Amino acid sequence: MDIKAISPDQVVILQWGPISLNATIVFTWAVMGLLVLVSWLVTRRLSSDVQFSRWQNLLEILVKGMQDQIRAISHQETGIYLPFAGTLFLFIAVCNLLSIVPGYTPPTASLSTTAALAICVFVAVPLYGILNRGLSGYLRQYIRPTVFMLPFNIMGELSRTLALAVRLFGNMMSGAKIGAILLAIAPLLFPIIMHALGLLTGLIQAYIFAVLAMVYIASATRAQQEREQKQEKEQEEKGEKSHG
Amino acid sequence: MDSITLIGMASVVTAGLTVAIGSIGPSLGEGRSVAQALSSIAQQPDETNNITRTLFVGLAMIESTAIYCFVVAMILIFANPFWDHVITK
Numbered sequence: 001m002d003i004k005a006i007s008p009d010q011v012v013i014l015q016w017g018p019i020s021l022n023a024t025i026v027f028t029w030a031v032m033g034l035l036v037l038v039s040w041l042v043t044r045r046l047s048s049d050v051q052f053s054r055w056q057n058l059l060e061i062l063v064k065g066m067q068d069q070i071r072a073i074s075h076q077e078t079g080i081y082l083p084f085a086g087t088l089f090l091f092i093a094v095c096n097l098l099s100i101v102p103g104y105t106p107p108t109a110s111l112s113t114t115a116a117l118a119i120c121v122f123v124a125v126p127l128y129g130i131l132n133r134g135l136s137g138y139l140r141q142y143i144r145p146t147v148f149m150l151p152f153n154i155m156g157e158l159s160r161t162l163a164l165a166v167r168l169f170g171n172m173m174s175g176a177k178i179g180a181i182l183l184a185i186a187p188l189l190f191p192i193i194m195h196a197l198g199l200l201t202g203l204i205q206a207y208i209f210a211v212l213a214m215v216y217i218a219s220a221t222r223a224q225q226e227r228e229q230k231q232e233k234e235q236e237e238k239g240e241k242s243h244g
Numbered sequence: 245m246d247s248i249t250l251i252g253m254a255s256v257v258t259a260g261l262t263v264a265i266g267s268i269g270p271s272l273g274e275g276r277s278v279a280q281a282l283s284s285i286a287q288q289p290d291e292t293n294n295i296t297r298t299l300f301v302g303l304a305m306i307e308s309t310a311i312y313c314f315v316v317a318m319i320l321i322f323a324n325p326f327w328d329h330v331i332t333k
Contacts, residue, residue: 072297163308170311177318208304215301 007110007173028107031094062090066210073211074218080131081217084124088117089210096172096202100195106202109172111165118165121213122157129220138220164212171205251326259317266313273306 008023015021042055066086070078095108107113129138142153175198182191281299285292 069297072294163305166315167304167308167311170308170315173318174311174314204300205304208300211297211301212304 007112007169008105008107009110009112011105023105024107024110024113027095027098027104028113031091031098031107035090035094069211070214073214074221076218076221080128081214084120085210085214085217088120088213089206092117092168092209093203093206096206097199099175099198099202105176106172108168108202108205109176111169114165114169114172117168117209118161121164121216122161124213125157125216125220128217132221141220160216164209168205168209171201175201248330251324251330255320255324255327259320262313262317262320267310270306270310274303277302277306 008027011023012020013023013026038055039059042053042059045053046056047053063082063086066089067078067082070081070085074081092108095106095113098104099106126138129141132138143150175194178194179191179198182194277299281295284295288295
């Protein structure tokens with residue numbers, strides 16, 4: 001990415017009639033292919049023995065870590081959340097970390113990629129909410145605590161999607177941009193330092209994106225859980241009274 | 245002054261001001277939240293994981309305002325629609 005282009009959308013690799021192939025599409029597919037290939041190669045020979053390959057160990061650590069995080073955030077079983085939140089984290093993390101490869105610009109530095117990811121979250125939150133609480137139960141949380149909160153709740157839903165997209169885009173774009181600017185001003189050592197910092201930011205941003213998606217999903221599915229807990233507690237108290 | 249000079253000047257000055265002023269609030273907020281989180285961790289080291297995760301989410305929320313300013317500044321400098329309009333005319 002040179003200093004003039006604000007996103008990898010403007011870096012056209014192949015122009016074929018009206019169809020142009022820009023860097024975002026190419027690198028997105030490269031990342032997806034890499035993820036699928038590595039997962040396929042590793043899971044081809046899984047072993048439940050004490051002896052297993054390093055790659056299996058890596059994947060197990062990743063999946064276990066994500067499960068722990070999801071469980072800590074949502075206080076629920078991870079079953080249906082892991083595929084979504086885990087995919088978001090893995091995709092964004094690999095996108096951002098691959099920026100150490102020369103000639104690669106992270107697809108997450110383009111607003112179209114991050115907007116697509118944010119829209120995935122925007123669609124997934126009601127889906128999980130309805131799956132967990134039923135349609136009426138999900139819709140009822142919009143008019144909580146009063147009906148007057150309805151427009152604000154809807155606005156909040158939209159604005160947090162926008163914030164999710166712009167946050168990731170801004171962070172990744174600034175990393176690539178600062179690298180390009182420093183390359184023009186002080187090309188010897190400073191770009192490397194900023195790049196190392198960019199790797200850290202990239203991983204943190206991937207983590208934050210996945211965690212925020214999970215927080216939104218958890219908030220859409222949580223009220224049910226809380227009600228059940230309250231009922232259980234009341235029943236316990238009744239039991240204690242009757243015993244005492 | 246013709247319009248090219250005016251638009252260029254306004255864009256550059258506004259971009260600088262946007263980042264300068266826009267980063268004051270978030271940096272103060274982030275400083276406060278990190279200080280609070282550190283003292284909480286010092287008081288309750290067992291809750292480090294919880295506090296750190298919440299801190300990161302909160303920092304991301306606070307930081308997004310600064311990121312908005314940065315994006316606006318970048319658009320003003322590198323993808324200014326008014327500038328492009330004047331140049332193509």
